[in-house]
Amino acid sequence: MKRNRLPRHRSEALPAGRAQPAEAIVAGHICLDIIPDLGDAGLETIAVPGALINVGGAVVTTGGTVANCGVALHRLGIQVKLMGKIGDDPFGTLIADTLRREGETLAESLIVGTGEQSSYSIVISPRGSDRMFLHAPGANDTFASDDVTDVELDGARLFHFGYPPLMKAMYADGGRELEKLLARAKAKGLTVSLDMSRPDPGSPAGKVDWTSLLARVLPYVDVYMPSWEETLFMLDGPGAGHSASAMSGDKLAELSGRLLAMGPAVVGIKLGEEGLYVRTTGDAERLERFGRCRPSDPASWTSRELLAPCFEVEAAGTTGAGDCTIAGFLAALLHGLPLEGAMTGAVAVGACNVEAVDATSGIVPWADVQRRIAAGWARRPTSMPLPGWRTGGADGLRIGPHDRAAFFSL
Structure with a gap:
């Protein structure tokens, strides 16, 4: 299929001095999300065969890593380039137009597959x-490593890729295309981050040996941020207990230890209502190779194990919450915050997300997020077992038994 860049909307070129180089590139999965308002209908109502359910209007918006995390970073004030693949069909036009409404240049680097859906x-x-989710992967399945050129990578500090389980070329052949892309971004000096999605167990992606694929690609990843469910699926298999009731500090330590052994510098596991768990490598030299978002004090990031509880909000929806949590963490990296600040920023942006029914309209500028935190935003209590953990300082984080603070005084 022919691949083209999307032409600029109503303009041959940006006015002189208008464009700014992207600090961050968000690439990978993109789609159109159609979210019907189900009102008070519960699962027991909508699952009845043959039933006619009266619903409200539908929110039609963009979804996937590129739209959710990318637009969230844009709303936080980060200069971002979005690289997802769409078809030359009405849904593709809707995706591009929706992104343009967020920012005139946000659709510029989309890839258009001629004749694709x-x-x-x-x-x-x-x-x-x-x-x-009822999901059709469409043009995401043909997204390949050469869709992101070296020219596109030039000048950026951060490269984030998301949802390879929903992109056939990225998980086929043991993930060689994904490895090729991430290795190239890493070789260009960018900080590389990766997010996952949990595949349908009955689909081709569900039959992939994800542990072997992760072992192939994680040496090129600085920040790996999957969810609890995705991590269990990929490390323990589809038969593992994926419910939140199985969540514990001991299990998180086991899973994160296995992931860190594969090569990333930072492993963050998204825990839904329980918050964000982060564990970092004890290898100071690995943190020195963190790329252009390298912490100013890499030693302070070594051998950490922390949990950031969620902030209190009145939730309207959870669509895109994981992507926005990642956006908060990546924005903090770009701002040079310490690990504690990055984790707090991550769950704060995630909390802003769930205050709106769609993925990104609840996201406010980074300075506003920081002001809300500084004003004493209350955190939710954690309920999972955390044996050997203790409460940290004024930031409200919990400190795990594998944290260097367990061996050295703060």
Whole structure:
């Protein structure tokens, strides 16, 4: 299929001095999200065969890593380049136009597959249940490493890629295309981050040996930020218990230890209502190779194990919460914050996300997020077992038994 860059909207070129180089590139999965308002309908209502369910209007917006994390970074004030693949169809036009409404240049680096169909998801969020997705991968399946050129990488500090389990070329052949892309970004000196999604166990992606694929690609990843469910699926298999009730500090330490042994510098596991768990390498030299977002004091990032509880909010929806949490962490890296500040920023941006029904309209500028934290924003209590953990300082983080603070006084 022919691949083209999307032409600029109503203009041959930006006015002189208008464009600014991107600090961050967000690449990978992109789709159109259709989110019907189910009102008070619960899972037991919508699952009845043959039933006609009266619903409200639908929110039609963009979804996937490129749109969710990328637009969140844009709203936080980061100069960002979005690189997802769409088709030359009406859904592709909707995706591009939606991004342009967020920022005139946000659709410039989209890749258009001639004759291909754009990806879409129908997001079903029943009252009292977690959301479900009806998903068509579309042009995401043909996204390849050469869709991101060296020229596109020039000048950026950060490269974030998301959802390879929903992108056939990225998980085929043991993940060689993903390895090729991440290795090239790393060789160019960028800080590389990676997010996952949990595949349908019955799909081709669900039958991939994800542990072997991770061992192939994680040496080129500085920050790996999957969810609890994705981590269990990929390390323990589809038969593992994926419910939040199985979550514990001991299990998180086991999983993060296995992931760190594969090569990343930082492993962050998103825990939903329990917050964000982060464990870092004890290898100071690995943190020196962190790329252009290298912490100013790499030693302060070594051998850390922390949990950032969520902030209190009145939740309207959870679509895109994980992507926005990652956006908060990456924005903090770009601002040079310490690990504690990055984790706090991550769950704060994630909290802003769930105050709106869609993925990004709740995100406010970075300075506003910081002011809300400084004003004493209350945190939710954690409920999972945390044996050997203790409460940290005024930032409200919990400190794990594998943290260097367990061996050295703060």
